[in-house]
Amino acid sequence: MGALTGVPIVALAVPSPLDDALMPLHDHYEDEPAALVRTKEKRGLSRFRYHNAESFFESLDRGFYDRHDEMFYQSGIVAQLALSAHLLDVGLCCKNREA
Template structure:
């Protein structure tokens, strides 16, 4: 498959997703996730994580919060892409930053889908792998094995902001990730959120994101 084929496929997925969300908006405001097109996948995750069932309720407030979270992810992404975090010795700092950015981006997607901020706060918290699983279960379609592996390493991302001594056996492991491999994966995920939600990029981030991909 060529890159153009891949981009075309992503575009079709994003377009069909937006059409479906328009239909959900026309339908009754609140609907159980079990009755959604992704009900089976979400029910399986609820059971796996022992979470209370989410309700899909798309509102203007949720859309606004989604945009705020996405913009937050983009703004903090600039720190992750900064030169001072590029050295391999800064892997822990980069992982902590990546965890926050990824969590904000994925919660932006879930909010746009109709998950409530309160549900995310109770059940997603700082678990990036869990957020990615829920997002992919309801149409995010970001099936990147390396991103899935990074999400597992990141979760929960608070651990990367804590100082561990080298002799501590329970210190988290980087999984071999370094800033040079972390940043492109997180950038691709944030771009995916931008593409499927249709949120505009924050002022000043358009050029920087293009430069980061060049």
């Protein structure tokens, strides 16, 4: 299994009932559906973000905040880091767009 981690994994496109509903949006914004491509580099970034989320969560769990607004702010950081770690891990990638 270790030899497979260096090889990008591409998810096969399976037709979905949502495809018909989303196609007009893709056409309107001249965009393509996101592709899932897992790479070793993105999994490393995912792991780093996940561990950062753990650190922020531990401080929340122990009550290391002075005010409730700090608690909500730290909770938002945990949620953002955890969500972006998951999306990187499953291989969600976006094209770089020119402004």
